[in-house]
Amino acid sequence: MLHESSSALGETERTDGLPLRSSPGGGLKVCLVGPPTVTDFEDPEVAESEAIRLIAEHAPIGVLSLAAVLEQCGAAPQIVDLNRLYYSYLRAPGETASKTDFCSYVAAELDQLAFDVLGFSSICSSYPLTIRIAEQMKRRRPGVPIIFGGPQASVVDVPTMKAYPFVDVVVRGEAEETLPALIAAIASGATPxxxxxxxxxxxxxxxxxxxxxxxxxxxxxxxxxxxxxxELRDCHYVPLELGRGCPFACSFCSTNDFFRRKFRLKSPETVIAQMRLVRDTYGITTFDLIHDMFTVDRKRVMAFCEAVIATGEQFYWNCSARTDCIDEEMIATMARAGCKAIFFGIETGSARLQTIVKKNIDLAEAATRIEATDRHQITTAVSLITGFPDETMDDLRDTVHFFVDSLRFDFAEPQLHILAPLAETPLESHHRKELVFDDILSDMSHQGWRQDPVDREMIQSHVDIFPNFYSIPTPKLDRAYLRELRDFLLNGSVRFRWLLVALHQDSGDVTQAFEAFRRWYAADPDRGPRPDLQESRYYASKTFCDDFIAFVRDDYAPRLARTPRVLHSILDYERALLAETPPPTEVTAEDQDISDITLVPKLTDGVVLTECAADYQRIIRCLRRKGDLRRIPRRPATIATRQHADKRLDVVMLSPLSAQLLKLCDGARTVSDIAGRLTPTNRTISAIPAEKVCMFGLEVLRQQGLIALHRDLAAKAG
Known part of the structure; x- marks a missing residue:
């Protein structure tokens, strides 16, 4: 899929051969507006969540790249980041937010700035909003030229300008040479x-x-x-462009059109110099290295990694790759060079569809690459798509199986999107006359739960401009089912990852468990309809978590499961993770000398003990290798979860001795009392004095932060 490229305003090039520095900007003040993504989430609680903010609060690399070029040419650029502006809008006093929609809010903010030219970057998901802001600005500043660019405007340039007369120019494709030439023409009053x-x-x-x-x-x-x-100093990472262009021709992807399949890379020296400059200036050492297909040229990837390693400096970076353009040696070298995350576009788990959509990935090889990145502790985004027009239920199951199998790797983060017909892609062009507006939206291009009513009217009036908000019919699949299954899998994998894997392994097909859950929910007339199901909010809610745990515990495990003991053990564990645990308070221990048998051990605040029906760690090892869950023995085990003040959660699988000791640490018993009640857990321990075993075990638990030692208040009073 197309990233927001380093020239997101609309990047093209002049063909007259003039160098980048040769076009005078005439001192024009140019305001460049980055495309918004977080505006899809109208609920402040969702928009303010850490996951969304990590995505949204990053530097708008496209317009910043163009601003650098314009500065070289003598223009005076300024940047407006609509994501940052959206957060200001959400946090504004209630009276302001209730009386003003975001579009008007942005227009009022822009109207306070001084500029001669206004340029808008565009992406498909927020294109209606971009157009509405531009319209308001043309009314406020009728003499200011409005320029559009970026991935969306580039491919729907003519219909956009026919429908919206306030758009003066669209810059198509890569803009680092085209835009300066256009600004020079505007400055001189010449025609373009x-x-x-x-x-x-x-x-x-x-x-x-x-x-x-x-x-x-x-x-x-x-x-x-x-x-x-x-705001760059507040960012967790900085995007930098590695290169452009993809030599492949997937039927659903817009990258090959925007960059016209011309694969190019920056030199290692240039990228490393830019990383070093950002680190030295802003103190940031983590980078999102942007290129849709970085690993196509193996020799150059290895050269880049070896150059980074040779510096002896520590940089961390993410990139995108195809699983058939990467290998074990390359993954190992990338890890040594600081690679922390890779985006793999698998797209479909169906070998049949791989050919139809022209992705042509070997799925067994893809699974091997995901396993290799996991082994090197590289986080892997495993991107999958459903809703292809030729997709059957068997194809869907294959994709779901690939999704769930990816969950077996700790560093894999599978995604599942509903197909969006992106403008001018081969797939959209072929099915253009069939598109339907059914409100079953893709999140491939960030569409949120609903659109503004004004946006909806625009979308319904101009399918040629906004096809990504439409759907291609899937004759062999119910699209409402696809959406609900996607929401179930995405939210389920975040909230109870190993339970989904276990259900899949127990049933042979997790979609069967999903359908059983739907039947269970509908069978209880007192439960009522699932709230907000049509807007995907039910599966994102705590209500779904509670419902699904109840379903597995009360219906699936006793009635349908082949390995109920295993499922109950995982349920116990998952419930411990989901439990609302109070954060720890500051503990002041009067004495930490464990040899003082009058001390009273007590569980640290935030520590919760949970009993499992079987050894959880053994279950997970079995799930990782797709072993036989029926061979897991009945062996009760205890886990301790510890909540930190920063909401991090530690999970400790306790040995029998540790579990016994922690259960005795009730805040009333001294070390001596506990030693007297200790029961040997094996022959080796039985040969050692109980008091010595107790002291050793308690010291280990204290070092793990699970207990604190206090003076016996009764003894102290005596």
């Missing part, structure tokens, strides 16, 4: 007729100039103008 890569108005006509050539030398593009983005 000689500039390739733009669509513009000439009187009453819309003129679409020829495409500009892609930029061959990416090293010539300067470091993005991070100095124009003061």
């Amino acid at each position: 007729s000689g500039i390739h890569g733009i669509t513009y108005r000439d009187g009453g006509r819309i003129v679409r100039a020829p495409n500009a050539a892609v930029i061959a030398d990416l090293d010539a593009i300067p470091l993005p103008a991070f100095h124009l983005y003061p």
Whole structure:
């Protein structure tokens, strides 16, 4: 899929061969507006969640890259990040938010700035909002040229300009050379007729100039103008562009159209120099290295990794790759060079569909690569898509099975999206006349739970501009079922990962467990309809967690399961993780000398003990290797969960001795009392004095932070 590229405003190039520095900007003040993504989440609680903020609060690399080029050309750019502005809007006093919609809020904020040209970056999910903001700004500043660019505007340029006369120019494709030429033309009052890569108005006509050539030398593009983005110091990571272009031709993907399949990479020296400069200036050492297909050229990937290793400096980075363009040696080298995460676009777990959508990945090889990245502790996003027009129930099951099998690896994070027909992709073009507006939205392009009513009217009036909000019919699959299954799997994998794996392994197909859950829910007339099911909110709620645990405990395990003891053990564990545990308070122990047998051990605040019907760790090992769960013996075990003040949760599988000791640490018994009640757990321990065993065991538990020692208040009073 297409990342927000380093030229998200609309990136193209001039074909007259002029170098980047040669176009004077005439001192024009140019305001570049980055595309919003977090605006899809109208619920402040969701938008403010850590997961969403990590995605949204990053530097808008596209407009920052263009700003750097414009500065070289003599223009005066400024940056507006609509994600940051959205958070300001959400946090504004209630009266402000209730009287003003976000579009008007943005327009009022932009109207306070001084600029001669206004440029909007675009992505498909927020394109209606971008258009509405532009319309308001044209009313407020009728003499200011409005320029669109980026992935969405580039492919729907003509219909956009026909429908919305306030859009003056669309810059198509890569913009680092096209935009400076356009700004120079505006500054001089000249017509843009000689500039390739733009669509513009000439009187009453819309003129679409020829495409500009892609930029061959990416090293010539300067470091993005991070100095124009003061919030950078608050970011967890910094995006930097590795290269552009993908040589493959997947039927659903827009990357090959935007970059026209011309694969290019920046040199290792350039990327490392930029990483070093960001670290030295902003103190950030983690980077999202942007390129849809970085690992296509193995030799250059290895050269980059070896160059990073040779510096002796510590950088951490993420990238994208195809599983058939990476191997064990490359993964190991990438890990040594600081790679912490890889995005794998698997797309479908069906070998049949792999051919149809022209992805052509070997799925067994893909699973091997995911296992290798897990072994090297590289987090792997395993991206899957459902809702292809040719998809059958068997294809869907294959994809779901790949999703669940990926959960067996600790560092794998599977995703499941519903297909979005992205504008001008081969798949969208082929099915353009069949598109339906059914409100079963994809999240491939960040669409949220619902659109603004004004956006909906725009979308329904212009399918040619907003096809990603539509659906391609799936004759052999119920799309409402697809959406509900997706929500079940995504939320279930976050909240009880190993329970999903166990259900899949127990039943042979987790979709059967899902369907059994739906029947169980519907069978109780007192339970009522699942709230907000049509908006996907039920599966994101705590209510779903409680319901699903009750279903497995009360219905599936006793009635349908082949290995109920295993499921009960995992349930006990998952319930311990989900329990609302109070955070620890500051503990002041009067004496930490464990040899003082008058001390009173007590569980640390935030520690909870949970009994399991079988050895949880053995169950997990069995699930990892797809072993026979029926061979797990009945052996009760105890786990301790410990909540930290920062909400981190530690989970400790206790030995029989540790479990016995912790159960005796009730805050009333002294070390001496506990030693007197201790029962030997094996022959070796039985040969050692109970008091010595007790002291050793308690000291281990104290070092693990599970207990604290206090003076016996009764003895102290005596």
